[in-house]
Amino acid sequence: MKADLISGLVLLALAAAYFAAAETIPSSMLDDEFGPRGLPVYLAALLAFLAFVLVVRALVGLRVRRADALANDEEETGDDYTASIRRAFGFLLIGAAYLVLLPILGYPLAISVTIAAIALFEGAARDWRVPAVAIGGGLGFWLLFNGLLGVAQPMGVLF
Known part of the structure; x- marks a missing residue:
């Protein structure tokens, strides 16, 4: 806390x-x-x-x-503090992976992978819902920024 x-x-x-x-x-x-x-x-x-x-x-x-x-x-006890540090470090690694993947995959795929990684890191069940939400979230964010707000997102080598 x-x-x-x-x-x-x-x-x-x-x-x-x-x-x-x-x-x-x-x-x-x-x-x-x-x-x-x-x-x-x-x-x-x-x-x-x-x-x-x-x-x-x-x-x-x-x-x-x-x-x-x-x-x-x-x-x-300090167990809560140690768990918070590990959790923060995990999110930092996911954010760093997003930055590495962005120029390769492009925004829609990189944000989808990031959403899936965060869901799995937070303990989501490993079933069809994780990729469905990740793909829907990536597409939704891309449509929000590119379509609605007119803010072009980075394109990658693959997409």
């Missing part, structure tokens, strides 16, 4: 920095709410909201955990 609190505070700081950087983008008379300045501001606000939720969840979890420890007269 302490790692969630620290992560939430770091993400909140990153959201503030991203918002400050987005505000430096010059505006023009052709700007709309999703223009070169609008979308980054919305993304910064979304990141700040998610970071705030993470901080609140961590604080509530710490409070409940301390109350349970006091009620049971138990001391906290």
Whole structure:
């Protein structure tokens, strides 16, 4: 829970920095709410909201955990911290693999592989649903960015 609190505070700081950087983008008379300045501001606000939720969840979890420890007269161990470090390292490796695969596979396939890797890493059942969700998610993200928002995604050697 302490790692969630620290992560939430770091993400909140990153959201503030991203918002400050987005505000430096010059505006023009052709700007709309999703223009070169609008979308980054919305993304910064979304990141700040998610970071705030993470901080609140961590604080509530710490409070409940301390109350349970006091009620049971138990001391906290470092096992939760070690598991969090391993989990964070696993996500870091998945993100690094995504960056390596992106120029080879292209965005739709690389994001599909990443979605499947995260699902399996988090303990999803190894059945037909993992590839179905991964392919659907990859296609959905590609359609969202390329089709709806008009933001071209990187193409790879294979796709």
